[in-house]
Amino acid sequence: MANAVTIQDINMAYETISHYVHTTPVFTNLTLDHLVGRKVFFKAENFQKTGSFKARGALNAVLALKSKNPYVKGVVTHSSGNHGEALAWASKIAQVECIVVVTKDTPKTKCQAIKGYGAELVFCQSPSDRKKTCDHISNEKNFPYVPTADHYDIIAGQGTIAVEFLKQVPELDAILVPVSGGGMASGIAIAAKAIKPNIKVFLIEPEGKMCELCLQTGTRLWSDPPKFLHTIADGLRLQPIGKLTWPIILDFVEKEVFSVTDEDIIKAMKFVFERLKLVIEPTSAIGVAAVMSERLAAMDTKMKNIGVILSGGNVDTDHLPWC
Structure with a gap:
C-alpha cells in the first residue's frame, strides 16, 4: 500500500x-x-x-507490521481510549509490547481495559500533549507509532x-x-x-x-x-x-x-x-x-x-x- x-x-x-x-x-x-x-x-x-470498531484496524496494522518486521519488540500510540484498548489487544495477539498515551481525564473504564490487555499506560495533561509524549516514547524505545486513523493498514x-x-x-x-x-x-x-x-x-x-x-x-x-x-x-x-x-x-x-x-x-x-x-x-x-x-x-x-x-x-x- x-x-x-x-x-x-x-x-x-x-x-x-x-x-x-x-x-x-x-x-x-x-x-x-x-x-x-x-x-x-x-x-x-x-x-x-x-x-x-477500532479492533479491526489495530489488529490489521499490528499483524502487517509483524509480518514486515518479525523482530519488532513493541508499538506505541496515543488515544482517547478505544484505539488504545484495540492496540493493546492486538499487540497481545501479535506478542509485542504496547504503550498507550492517554490524557488524565480519559474514562477510568477505558484505562482499566487498556491495562487489562497488558499494555503500559502513560498519562499526559491534555490532548495536544499526547502526540509529543508518544513521539518521545517512540524514539526512546524504538517502538513504531501506530496512529488511530491516519495509516493505510488501519x-x-x-x-x-x-x-x-x-x-x-x-x-x-x-x-x-x-x-x-x-x-x-x-x-x-x-x-x-x-x-x-x-x-x-x-x-x-x-x-x-x-x-x-x-x-x-x-x-x-x-x-x-x-x-x-x-x-x-x-x-x-x-x-x-x-x-x-x-x-x-x-x-x-x-x-x-x-x-x-x-x-x-x-x-x-x-x-x-x-x-x-x-x-x-x-x-x-x-x-x-x-x-x-x-x-x-x-x-x-x-x-x-x-x-x-x-x-x-x-x-x-x-x-x-x-x-
Missing part, C-alpha cells in the same frame, strides 16, 4: 483479521423506522472485540466493516459514518463504493468540526498543534481529518455532512438505551442522532435503507452524560 488503499487491500485485511474479530450483528427498530420514514440498520460494532482494517455490512444488508442505499481522523470513514467509503458504486456514504461530525466546508471547498483544515473540540463524544474531539484519509474522503463521500450537538447525542443515546436495549458510548450515538435529524428527513425519499455504524460501547457508567 504505497499510496492508497484498494478493495483488494480491504479484502486481504478481512482474511487476515476474520479469525480474531467478531462478525458484528445488525439491529433494526420499528419505532425509529416509523419516526424517520425509512428503514434503518444499525451495525453494532459496540459488540466488537474491545468494545469498538484504513484497510476499518474498511472490513463495509464488506461485512453489505453482505448482511445488500439493499443499503446509504451508510452514515462518524468521523474523527477519518480511518473508518475512508475505509468504509472505499469498500462500499467498490462493492456498490451507487451507494452514498455520509460523514457525521460533532458540531464545530466543519467537514462540510472542507468537502465543498476541497480544503483540509489543519493546525499545529491540532485543534480539539469540546464535545461529549470523546472519540471525535480531533478537529482535522488525517493527511492520508483526507483525499480518500474527498473523493468518495458525499459533500453533505450531518453535524450534531451534544444535546442531540444525549437524546440519541437515551433512545438506544431505552428502545434498542443496547449500551453505546456518546461517540457511537452520533449516528443515531444523524438519523433522527431534520437533515435526513429533507433528503431524497428514494434513499430508503440507511446503514448506521454504532462505533463503540465503552461508556463510563459512572459518568453518563445526562447525570
Whole structure:
C-alpha cells in the first residue's frame, strides 16, 4: 500500500483479521423506522472485540507490521481510549509490547481495559500533549507509532466493516459514518463504493468540526498543534481529518455532512438505551442522532435503507452524560 488503499487491500485485511474479530450483528427498530420514514440498520460494532470498531484496524496494522518486521519488540500510540484498548489487544495477539498515551481525564473504564490487555499506560495533561509524549516514547524505545486513523493498514482494517455490512444488508442505499481522523470513514467509503458504486456514504461530525466546508471547498483544515473540540463524544474531539484519509474522503463521500450537538447525542443515546436495549458510548450515538435529524428527513425519499455504524460501547457508567 504505497499510496492508497484498494478493495483488494480491504479484502486481504478481512482474511487476515476474520479469525480474531467478531462478525458484528445488525439491529433494526420499528419505532425509529416509523419516526424517520425509512428503514434503518444499525451495525453494532459496540459488540466488537474491545468494545469498538477500532479492533479491526489495530489488529490489521499490528499483524502487517509483524509480518514486515518479525523482530519488532513493541508499538506505541496515543488515544482517547478505544484505539488504545484495540492496540493493546492486538499487540497481545501479535506478542509485542504496547504503550498507550492517554490524557488524565480519559474514562477510568477505558484505562482499566487498556491495562487489562497488558499494555503500559502513560498519562499526559491534555490532548495536544499526547502526540509529543508518544513521539518521545517512540524514539526512546524504538517502538513504531501506530496512529488511530491516519495509516493505510488501519484504513484497510476499518474498511472490513463495509464488506461485512453489505453482505448482511445488500439493499443499503446509504451508510452514515462518524468521523474523527477519518480511518473508518475512508475505509468504509472505499469498500462500499467498490462493492456498490451507487451507494452514498455520509460523514457525521460533532458540531464545530466543519467537514462540510472542507468537502465543498476541497480544503483540509489543519493546525499545529491540532485543534480539539469540546464535545461529549470523546472519540471525535480531533478537529482535522488525517493527511492520508483526507483525499480518500474527498473523493468518495458525499459533500453533505450531518453535524450534531451534544444535546442531540444525549437524546440519541437515551433512545438506544431505552428502545434498542443496547449500551453505546456518546461517540457511537452520533449516528443515531444523524438519523433522527431534520437533515435526513429533507433528503431524497428514494434513499430508503440507511446503514448506521454504532462505533463503540465503552461508556463510563459512572459518568453518563445526562447525570
